Amino acid sequence: MSVLASYYDGRTSRRHQVTLEVVAGVAQVRGEIERDCPIGQLRVSERFARAARKVSFPDGAYLEIIDGAAFRELLQETGHQDSLVVRLQQSWRHALAACAVLVAVVVLSYVYLLPLAAQGIAATLPVAVDRQIGQGTLEFLDQHVLAPSQLDARRTQAITARFRALTAPLPDAPDYQIVFRKSRIGPNAFALPSGQIVVTDEIVRLLDDDDALMGVLAHELGHVHRRHLMRRLIQSSAIAATATVLFGDVSAVLANIPTVLLDLKYSRDIEREADDYAIAMFKANGLPRQKLALVFEKLESAGKDDPASPYLSSHPANDERIAHILGAR
Ligand SMILES: [Zn+2]
Structure with a gap:
């Protein structure tokens, strides 16, 4: 030829x-x-x-x-x-497959590696850093959404004393402070990186059950003890930084997809961790875990009257969650 x-x-x-x-x-x-x-x-x-x-x-x-x-x-x-390389480049099918693999790797890293990395970084940072970041948060909230509690001081002191007497389920329990506030945000409880656990008058009244209140506090102490807020902070700054590098300004929409995916997974994971912490704390102190489930049952029925309830949107109460609390060994 x-x-x-x-x-x-x-x-x-x-x-x-x-x-x-x-x-x-x-x-x-x-x-x-x-x-x-x-x-x-x-x-x-x-x-x-x-x-x-x-x-x-x-x-x-x-x-x-x-x-x-x-x-x-x-x-x-x-x-x-x-x-x-040339043979792969020749074929657009291969090119498409390579693209899909890249997207999958990015998404999986976001969903699985980043939370792990954030957990690792948070673990190496001294707790003092959390405290520093958290400082000022409560003052800010007090100026904008919170007001002094109107609950009877004897009642709040009794709740605090009762919770303080409980044993934490993990060693090295962090310093924490329980603060009561009247709020414009309805029945709610949340932990700040400073270790302050804010409990609203509204959730105390709604639950109207001291054992259930111990459940709320145990769950929030779980967030403090496992340093969830710090992990989340590290993670969201990493997301913003990485997304900018990876996608630039052009694909802001694309960049949002993994962020949203991650947030779903991450919140579910940290909620599960905090629930498990509360379950363990109830077990260690001989408290009935039906009272822990009661927290979410009551919040759920309160949420039906007020679908915008912020505690519900950050703490979705569903049957699966309640079943987990009741069924965990
Ligand atoms: Zn939570």
Whole structure:
């Protein structure tokens, strides 16, 4: 088989009409130029779209193939193989698959690696950092959404004393402070990185059950003890930074997808961790865990009257959760 080609000497732009043949492993150029070269010394350019293939000689001379189809056949006969990268690039299906794999890797890293990394980083940071970040948060909330508690001081002191007497389920229980506030945000309880656990008058009245209140406090202490807020802070700053690097401003929408995915998974995980902490605390202190389930049952029925209840949106009460609390060993 002979392939039509143009020969260039690599120094001048003069074009020579030639044919190329391979006989016993030797490339034979015939026509206006005649030269032989073992095919092992030739370099064949990679296939790229419609560009002519190039066959280069060690001295810089080269052939530009005119008859591409015949050349492909010749390559096949001589056992020439494109590099794997080229073969993959040739196929848009492979390109698409590679793209999908990349997206999957990014999403999975967000969902699984980042929370782990955040947990690791939080663990190495001294608790003092949490405290520093948390400082001022309560003052800010007091100025904007919270007001002094209107509960009887004897009642709040009794609740605090009762919870303080309980044993934490993990060693090295953190310092914490329980603060009661009247709120504009309804029945709620939340922990600040400073270790302050804010309990609203509204949730105390709604639950109207001291054992159930111990459940709320145990759950929030779980958030403090496991440093969930710090983990979340580290994670969201990492997300913002990584998303900007990865996607730039153009694909702000794309960048949001993993963020949202992650948040769903992360909140479910930290809620489960805090629930498990509360379950363990109830068990360690011989409290009935039906009272823990009661927290979410009561919040759920209160939430039906007020679907915008913020405690519910951050602490979704569902049957699965209640079943977990009641069923955990
Ligand atoms: Zn929670």
